[in-house]
Amino acid sequence: MTKHKKFPGRYPGTDFQFTIRRANKKGATPITRRERYADRKNLDKRVDAAFLAALWSYFGEEPFERGNLDAGRLSWLFGREVVADDPDSFDPADYEALLRIDPKVAETNFPEVFASPEEFAIDDWDEDDDWDEDE
Secondary structure (H helix, E strand, O other), X not given: OOOOOOOOOEOOOOOOEOEOOOXXXXXXXXXXXXXXXXXXXXXXXXXXXXHHHHHHHHHOOOOEEOOOEOHHHHXXXXXXXXXXXXXXXXXXXXXXXXXXXXXXXXHHHOHHHHHOHHHHOHHHOOOOOOOOOOO
């Protein structure tokens, strides 16, 4: 499993995780599209925006491997802002699955991420990448 070094491990001050520490012995949790209803809490929306901002800052428009990115967090964006790089060969339960950001959809749904990227600067976040490489 690819570990995305320097990617923020969680949303600051919360238990909303962005990455996982180690691969699941039973296999990767499948990524599924989760429905975002209008009555979601503001914090949930802010965490989605922060995760998208971190993805955009880290990967930009380039395809990226799922690796240690949290399946639950990806699922809130999957099928909209984050899509399979090659839908025909995409395996939602594979740590090596390639994803990419759809910038048009991302900017439409999360304009604040692109209008004020400094609000989501990941340099100030606690980095949660101090785990043992052998885990």
